[in-house]
Amino acid sequence: MFNEFESYIRAQANLSDNDIELMRSVAIEKTLRRKECLVRQGDVCRYKIFVTKGLLRAYATRDDGSEHIMHFSPENSWSTDPESLANGTPSNYTIEALERSEVVLWTKNDLRYLTGTITGLKAYFDKLIYAGGNSLRHRVLSVIGSTAEEKYDDFRKNHADILARVPLHMVASYLGVTRETLSRIRRSYIAGK
Amino acid sequence: MFNEFESYIRAQANLSDNDIELMRSVAIEKTLRRKECLVRQGDVCRYKIFVTKGLLRAYATRDDGSEHIMHFSPENSWSTDPESLANGTPSNYTIEALERSEVVLWTKNDLRYLTGTITGLKAYFDKLIYAGGNSLRHRVLSVIGSTAEEKYDDFRKNHADILARVPLHMVASYLGVTRETLSRIRRSYIAGK
């Protein structure tokens, strides 16, 4: 798993062999069964997670039992609850594997040490956070200004890879519509083209 | 205006007198009339903006003419279009003063130099981006999982200061509901308590 991470990160950031070995020395490898949770809502999220295989989701459950997906993380992407990780507060999210997955974990402290030592890694994380902000802003715009159909369009455009891998009711939960509504949208979508 | 910025930033970041003078030397001060725009949708956003007095909004206009507010920036907060600023691409947002305002501006290049030189400033911006991500995530959750009424509640809780200063139809535009709906919500709100 770390090997997959290594080839990914080498392509993304300018790291020496030494940097890689440093990261490896504190990395934790883990295999997740389908439906296994890495963090449960209410727990403290202790790791920053890189997915080398499979697919995770981070979702919040409301008092009424409804679930809202904040984030999908397929292979070669990251997951965590940044707020819980940074502050040690209980997480609002459950992070669950949707497929059998392989992940690499780092604790907050190790990560702080790594980003403090490896400037290339810090620069990479900065880029990552910046890109995350952009996609959150796009999502806010999409979600406050669009009909359910436009949101679905948007999702198809921006997350075609995810669309093919997750049950529809999770797409619905990501978009903030019911599964029934999404189902009807798709029908008219197919009819319309 | 830079003086107001100075006292704010000194409280937020660990900066030497020298750092401050460096920032001052490239800062641009500007006064904005009510309704004056600093960036227009389609323009490139050339500055990072600190508001020392007044209130700005950043909003996107859709093809159908509807406006969606991404961000309010009262005094002692920042505004910009990060994507446009970083990439030099046309901005999706118009940044407009809602009140007579005073702002301090830095160009991308000056900013890059400043953050590269002043580590305390870099650390402060990192914190800022991190906090911005958190609030965007909260907003996404609020907006995909709540009725119009709950969104309004949320806004009241998190932005009481803004609520008192902007016309209601802008709150509506921030929340993604029509002004009529918001008006009706407020009525039931008052009746209910």
Add this chain to the structure above:
DNA sequence: CGATTCTTTGAAAACAGTCAATCTGTGTGG
């Protein structure tokens, strides 16, 4: 195969949007 899980469908109800009109307060110019 049997049991889940996922998806679709229908009908009714709740919700939010649209259109049009009115009301309010503010500020301007005669």
Add this chain to the structure above:
DNA sequence: CCACACAGATTGACTGTTTTCAAAGAATCG
């Protein structure tokens, strides 16, 4: 001081969309 225009807020009636509830059909996992 008044008349007027203007921007904002509210209301009513209507329309359209989305949710809810209930059921059934399809696909998938063990």
